[in-house]
Amino acid sequence: MANILVVDDELGIRDLLSEILNDEGHSVDVAENATQARGCRGENQYDLVLLDIWMPDTDGVSLLKEWSMTGLLTMPVIMMSGHATIDTAVEATRIGAFSFLEKPITMQKLLKAVEQGLQRNVPAPTAAPVAVAGKAVVASYAAGSYVAPVAAIATVAAVVDAMPNAHQGFDLDRPLREARDGFEKAYFEFHLAREGGSMTRVAEKTGLERTHLYRKLRQLGVDLTRNKKH
Numbered sequence: 001m002a003n004i005l006v007v008d009d010e011l012g013i014r015d016l017l018s019e020i021l022n023d024e025g026h027s028v029d030v031a032e033n034a035t036q037a038r039g040c041r042g043e044n045q046y047d048l049v050l051l052d053i054w055m056p057d058t059d060g061v062s063l064l065k066e067w068s069m070t071g072l073l074t075m076p077v078i079m080m081s082g083h084a085t086i087d088t089a090v091e092a093t094r095i096g097a098f099s100f101l102e103k104p105i106t107m108q109k110l111l112k113a114v115e116q117g118l119q120r121n122v123p124a125p126t127a128a129p130v131a132v133a134g135k136a137v138v139a140s141y142a143a144g145s146y147v148a149p150v151a152a153i154a155t156v157a158a159v160v161d162a163m164p165n166a167h168q169g170f171d172l173d174r175p176l177r178e179a180r181d182g183f184e185k186a187y188f189e190f191h192l193a194r195e196g197g198s199m200t201r202v203a204e205k206t207g208l209e210r211t212h213l214y215r216k217l218r219q220l221g222v223d224l225t226r227n228k229k230h
Helices: 011-023 034-043 060-069 086-095 107-119 128-142 148-162 176-194 199-206 210-220
Strands: 003-007 027-031 048-052 077-081 099-102
Touching (some): 003 011, 034 060, 048 060, 099 107, 199 210
Parallel strands (some): 003 048, 077 099
């Protein structure tokens, strides 16, 4: 789960982006202008900021430059605009913006940009742990206590057991309604587990509108918090 700040003077856009990102398991704060954004940034550390360029008090590029000059630009910032020029986008990138999204923003482009922005702060894995593990295996083998494969198999087995199973058995010797509800509950629980609790992605996978999906899951008694990302 990441802490994300959405800065936009349009209420509808703030609500939409906040809803999508919340569905992805992120913690989202919103600000409708630069003044509120300054307050949020002064009180919190964010993993990512979505920043509108055109705002009534201070434009997003000026706020970005302000954060850069005061040492507050410690997180990736994705600029947003519906009518920005190429020069504006280039200037924002030069100052330190991570990327640029053109409105109207599709859900696919938003999630991809956010994922790329958050990955920028994730250190690349190194080969050192593998090398150390290899030496430990050789040493244990030489000492006659070669147990590394057992631990590895146990770890893999635990991961496999935690994966949702796409093939499940159902008791058909019961009333049709009960059998159908049992199947539907298992179906949605499977997709929720596989998508990490993301309602947005489950809606896409199952072809249902999110409003109908929420209602269906509540009706079936599906636990919506069990597979939520943290």
